[in-house]
Amino acid sequence: MEASLFAKFYNYFLLVVKYVSCNFKSHMEYRGAFLSQVIAMFLNNSVWVIFWVIFFNRFPVLRGWEIKDVITLWAIAASGFGIADTICGNGLEIPRLITRGQLDIWMLYPRKLLPHMLLGRMDATACGDALFGYVVYIGFVHPDILHFIMFVALTLAVALVFIGFDILSGSLGFFIGNSEALTLELRFAMITFSTYPLNLFDGAVKIILYTLIPAGFVSYLPIQALRNLSLTDAFLTLLGGIGVILVGSTIFHLGLKRYESGNLLEMRN
Amino acid sequence: MHNVVHLDNLNKVFKLKTGSFFKRSEREIQAVSNISLDIPKGQSIAFIGPNGAGKSTTIKMLTGILHPSSGQASVLGLTPWKQRDKLAYKIGVVFGQRSQLWYHLPPGDTFELLAQIYNLKKNDYQKRRDMLIERFGLSSFLDIPVRRLSLGQRMRAEVAASLLHAPEIVFLDEPTIGLDVIARQELRDLIRQWNQEEGLTVFLTSHDAGDIENVARRVIVINHGQIVLDDKVSQMRRQYLASKVLAVKFHEPPLSPAISGISILKSSQYTLKLEVDTNIIPIEQVVNEVLKLGPVADITIENPPLEKVIAHIYAQGNKLAPDRNDNET
Amino acid sequence: MKHNYLQASAKYFWIAKITMRSNLAYFGEIGSRFIFLAIILYIFMCLWRVTYTDTGATYLGDFTFAQMLWYLAITESIILSTPDVSQKVDEDVRKGTLSIHLIKPLSYPLYFLSMTFGERIVRFTMNMCVGACVVYFFVGPIGLSLKGILLFSLAIPLAFILDFLTYFTIGLAAFWLEDTRGLRIIYSRIVMVLGGMLIPIELFPDFVQPIIKVLPFSQIVYGPAKLFVNPSSQFLFTLLLQQFIWVCLLTLFMQYIYKLALERVHANGG
Numbered sequence: 105m106e107a108s109l110f111a112k113f114y115n116y117f118l119l120v121v122k123y124v125s126c127n128f129k130s131h132m133e134y135r136g137a138f139l140s141q142v143i144a145m146f147l148n149n150s151v152w153v154i155f156w157v158i159f160f161n162r163f164p165v166l167r168g169w170e171i172k173d174v175i176t177l178w179a180i181a182a183s184g185f186g187i188a189d190t191i192c193g194n195g196l197e198i199p200r201l202i203t204r205g206q207l208d209i210w211m212l213y214p215r216k217l218l219p220h221m222l223l224g225r226m227d228a229t230a231c232g233d234a235l236f237g238y239v240v241y242i243g244f245v246h247p248d249i250l251h252f253i254m255f256v257a258l259t260l261a262v263a264l265v266f267i268g269f270d271i272l273s274g275s276l277g278f279f280i281g282n283s284e285a286l287t288l289e290l291r292f293a294m295i296t297f298s299t300y301p302l303n304l305f306d307g308a309v310k311i312i313l314y315t316l317i318p319a320g321f322v323s324y325l326p327i328q329a330l331r332n333l334s335l336t337d338a339f340l341t342l343l344g345g346i347g348v349i350l351v352g353s354t355i356f357h358l359g360l361k362r363y364e365s366g367n368l369l370e371m372r373n
Numbered sequence: 374m375h376n377v378v379h380l381d382n383l384n385k386v387f388k389l390k391t392g393s394f395f396k397r398s399e400r401e402i403q404a405v406s407n408i409s410l411d412i413p414k415g416q417s418i419a420f421i422g423p424n425g426a427g428k429s430t431t432i433k434m435l436t437g438i439l440h441p442s443s444g445q446a447s448v449l450g451l452t453p454w455k456q457r458d459k460l461a462y463k464i465g466v467v468f469g470q471r472s473q474l475w476y477h478l479p480p481g482d483t484f485e486l487l488a489q490i491y492n493l494k495k496n497d498y499q500k501r502r503d504m505l506i507e508r509f510g511l512s513s514f515l516d517i518p519v520r521r522l523s524l525g526q527r528m529r530a531e532v533a534a535s536l537l538h539a540p541e542i543v544f545l546d547e548p549t550i551g552l553d554v555i556a557r558q559e560l561r562d563l564i565r566q567w568n569q570e571e572g573l574t575v576f577l578t579s580h581d582a583g584d585i586e587n588v589a590r591r592v593i594v595i596n597h598g599q600i601v602l603d604d605k606v607s608q609m610r611r612q613y614l615a616s617k618v619l620a621v622k623f624h625e626p627p628l629s630p631a632i633s634g635i636s637i638l639k640s641s642q643y644t645l646k647l648e649v650d651t652n653i654i655p656i657e658q659v660v661n662e663v664l665k666l667g668p669v670a671d672i673t674i675e676n677p678p679l680e681k682v683i684a685h686i687y688a689q690g691n692k693l694a695p696d697r698n699d700n701e702t
Numbered sequence: 703m704k705h706n707y708l709q710a711s712a713k714y715f716w717i718a719k720i721t722m723r724s725n726l727a728y729f730g731e732i733g734s735r736f737i738f739l740a741i742i743l744y745i746f747m748c749l750w751r752v753t754y755t756d757t758g759a760t761y762l763g764d765f766t767f768a769q770m771l772w773y774l775a776i777t778e779s780i781i782l783s784t785p786d787v788s789q790k791v792d793e794d795v796r797k798g799t800l801s802i803h804l805i806k807p808l809s810y811p812l813y814f815l816s817m818t819f820g821e822r823i824v825r826f827t828m829n830m831c832v833g834a835c836v837v838y839f840f841v842g843p844i845g846l847s848l849k850g851i852l853l854f855s856l857a858i859p860l861a862f863i864l865d866f867l868t869y870f871t872i873g874l875a876a877f878w879l880e881d882t883r884g885l886r887i888i889y890s891r892i893v894m895v896l897g898g899m900l901i902p903i904e905l906f907p908d909f910v911q912p913i914i915k916v917l918p919f920s921q922i923v924y925g926p927a928k929l930f931v932n933p934s935s936q937f938l939f940t941l942l943l944q945q946f947i948w949v950c951l952l953t954l955f956m957q958y959i960y961k962l963a964l965e966r967v968h969a970n971g972g
Contacts, residue, residue, distance in 0.1 A: 133518060148887070166749075216458075
């Protein structure tokens with residue numbers, strides 16, 4: 105039983121590798137455009153990193169946070185987000201797949217629908233984000249090997265949070281006629297709140313940031329984990345990621361029942 | 374147990390919410406109503422009907438995408454909407470308008486990915502792939518990105534991809550849509566050969582009468598969600614596809630035709646449109662007669678559109694073929 | 703009689719409905735702008751409230767807490783109203799529509815300027831109305847005077863023209879480059895950083911401030927926004943002078959590039 109579970113996991117891992125390589129090859133057909141998108145993301149993210157450098161040059165400490173912490177926060181958020189949409193780029197497309205009836209194709213494969221469908225696409229700008237986080241973390245913070253390993257693990261856990269949130273916000277498409285705008289706004293809120301230290305915000309907002317818009321699992325716990333090399337905080341981050349994924353996939357499967365009943369038909373065409 | 378597909382009183386009702394936000398009303402649409410059907414192994418059937426007749430809804434229920442409102446179905450001994458993952462290993466599906474090939478990659482790359490998705494063993498996969506490449510004539514464009522292939526090449530690769538995991542039944546939803554005459558004929562031949570030589574069960578939807586004549590042995594016509602005809606294609610050809618439409622343009626005003634077995638649909642100074650009943654008079658004889666009427670500038674022969682065939686079926690008050698198992702296999 | 707009356711009114715309801723629907727797209731944009739600005743400005747408010755509290759200062763770089771937020775609302779509105787001049791010029795160059803424009807009896811650069819200027823004014827005004835509502839809700843009013851608004855509206859046109867000149871020239875680069883998107887992104891991010899979109903120039907390191915203040919980027923974003931929260935005729939005068947000098951320099955540069963581009967059109971026949 106254990107062996108078969110491991111075999112299953114390994115099998116899906118091979119599938120992930122295959123999809124990433126297909127996606128990458130696909131992007132390499134237009135390597136110029138791909139490269140410029142990666143560079144664009146670097147430049148874009150640099151704007152905020154430069155802002156923080158200027159800010160902390162004036163005000164060296166902000167509620168106990170130093171420049172190193174905020175840069176680490178940016179690195180983790182960018183890499184986590186980037187990894188999520190490099191591997192599971194279709195997460196961003198869920199509302200469109202639903203409203204255009206394109207889940208059909210994914211339902212005809214002998215694989216678990218949700219994870220398999222998520223693998224189907226890779227976002228080129230996300231590769232830039234993923235890379236940016238690592239470059240900035242190594243370049244700015246100069247971590248030792250222990251911190252670096254912790255950083256890698258945390259970016260993976262944070263990627264889970266973002267994948268879960270993509271599923272969650274995308275699944276609104278099952279319930280609301282045209283959810284694309286709302287989904288985009290929710291994602292914007294999630295990404296923006298993820299890139300500012302959590303302790304800037306009041307208690308009530310903090311509750312929202314651990315529930316509705318789970319940015320707290322990006323902008324606080326991972327930083328605590330790295331600062332104190334605290335396994336508890338790292339574990340809580342992972343738990344958050346798994347939690348968001350569970351909630352997201354529950355809502356997705358509830359919505360899928362509506363899709364299978366065909367009563368969403370009103371919004372197609 | 375010879376039946377690959379068994380449908381028993383299958384129904385699908387959609388609830389449609391219509392109207393504006395303030396005046397919401399719910400309307401029920403019976404997309405498929407009480408369809409019962411058996412398809413023996415190795416048969417090739419054409420499932421036809423006008424747009425909105427319930428063709429895609431039926432295919433979606435047979436492949437497990439949609440749940441029926443009531444009724445039973447079994448495909449290869451599985452209930453599609455309950456055992457979708459298991460069924461997926463055994464069926465192949467081609468949607469004419471939705472590709473499973475990767476647009477920016479050569480077809481070969483998609484094949485590799487499919488081998489991984491379906492967990493095909495390396496040796497089996499390579500043998501199967503090489504055979505498909507040869508039979509479908511893919512070798513010349515296997516390494517060219519799909520976006521640069523012609524539509525005909527693309528559809529051939531598409532059908533080959535759906536056969537890679539050796540399915541026992543293949544569903545083809547409007548596979549020839551948009552293809553030119555030659556590509557269309559090539560694809561029909563391939564599908565027919567595969568059905569006859571490999572014993573593959575073929576379930577084809579189309580609204581092109583040519584697809585039906587060239588691929589299928591049995592034809593099922595549905596309209597408004599109901600089966601209105603279930604018969605051998607040869608029988609249907611005699612009864613309903615017997616009439617052809619002949620449109621002729623003349624350089625000079627023609628004489629008026631006096632040929633038995635034809636009726637004049639339209640006639641103007643230089644043109645003539647005739648309906649020919651080929652049970653009474655062969656088409657070449659009609660053409661010969663028409664040539665005598667005056668100097669001909671242009672001439673076309675067409676099958677009647679499907680809508681007309683269906684109207685014809687209704688007009689004859691045709692009941693469902695009573696002995697469905699009597700079909701050729 | 704009653705029947706007719708009903709029919710007539712149904713017709714007008716129908717017209718009203720169609721009109722509303724055709725404007726819905728516009729309202730939709732305001733809606734998403736509103737959410738965008740509300741989130742951004744809320745986060746900025748939290749960030750600067752903590753900063754003002756922790757430092758115990760009333761003024762940070764000449765700005766009170768409320769002024770700081772109004773400043774940021776304006777800079778965001780300016781940046782968000784950036785029109786896609788480069789993309790359009792780039793397209794005209796690649797598709798060859800540029801040579802068609804040359805036949806017409808009007809100057810291509812001026813035609814483009816007038817077109818995008820109008821568009822930007824409308825979009826900027828809309829952003830600013832939304833931003834002002836949000837920031838008013840968060841921190842209340844700052845002392846606005848008629849004079850302040852007047853000075854501000856004098857500084858805006860040259861700022862937009864400055865921005866236009868660069869984007870237009872970048873679009874022309876399509877004659878020589880395979881892809882102008884890279885240049886466009888580099889320029890737009892420089893405007894964000896050196897323009898002071900996220901933080902006023904006064905809070906930059908002291909030694910870079912004089913340099914940044916004479917560069918054109920700060921005159922597009924920082925200058926007008928500062929003038930809005932802290933109106934001063936002296937500041938306006940300096941700003942206008944600097945903007946004027948830069949507009950002249952960049953116009954000369956643009957004209958030069960445009961001339962080279964036209965030579966290419968004539969040499970290749972478009």
